[in-house]
Amino acid sequence: MDELIFLGTGDSMGVPRVYCDCMICEEARTTGMNRRYRSAVMIRTAEGDILIDCGPDWVTQMEQIEQRFVSHTLITHAHFDHIAGLPEWVDACRWLGQRGHIYSPSEVLETIRAQFPWLPRHLYFHEIKPEGMELYGWKIEPHLMCHGKNGMSYAFRLTKGDMCVGYCSDAINLSPDQKLFLMNLDLLILGTNFYHEEAEFHTRSVYDMVEAIELLQELQPSQVYFTHMGHGVDVEERYAIPSNVTLARTGMRIALTVEDA
């Protein structure tokens, strides 16, 4: 049975934030309930694994799940917190003599090539076209999403048999067309930086939970996991969230079947 593992559920700085002594960062340093690596998931299938995003915590994340290698990586957008682990993945490819496969829409791949010009020596670059692609039995479709003040990011819709999963880690203020892409999912993984963010809307780049809950009323997914959470979120707090919403934790696993999702 396919499964999804949360390798990271943190915002762009992760939790704890290196400069911060707040209660949540201190808790993350001690008991570690709120320790959150940068957002990424691994989808495990009988045929092989698919990593979504490869941020600066990639090595630690692989060690945590005791996995030595991954051959196939999808990238949502070329921001530091989603791609900074690529050179380390490529070093692993180089030392193992195995060329990895990286997948994203063309402009994301272009930015990655510009940032890390040596990667194509050890990676096959595959453009995900708007009509999508197939990998290990999953149909994977991309859609460009509003990422607020930080530009645009892709969400992926992954379908296998009856199971339909949406991965949208970095989005805010979605247009009707962008919302349509995330309708009728069995499982939605959605980024929410805070429970309720006080900063002015135009300065922001990711939903907060209060806004996300409103959005869910339109999208109507069966099950939802919030990810990309900053140090304002305490996973032990009893927030007012619907019963089908879970705050994802590092290492959490979800069976990718309609019954279990």
Ligand SMILES: O=c1ccn([C@@H]2O[C@H](COP(=O)(O)O)[C@@H](O)[C@H]2O)c(=O)[nH]1
């Ligand atoms: O052009 C850019 C802009 C930002 N970044 C990095 O992205 C994150 C911010 O992400 P949020 O999810 O919007 O909080 C931060 O790490 C910036 O350094 C980038 O790489 N490129």
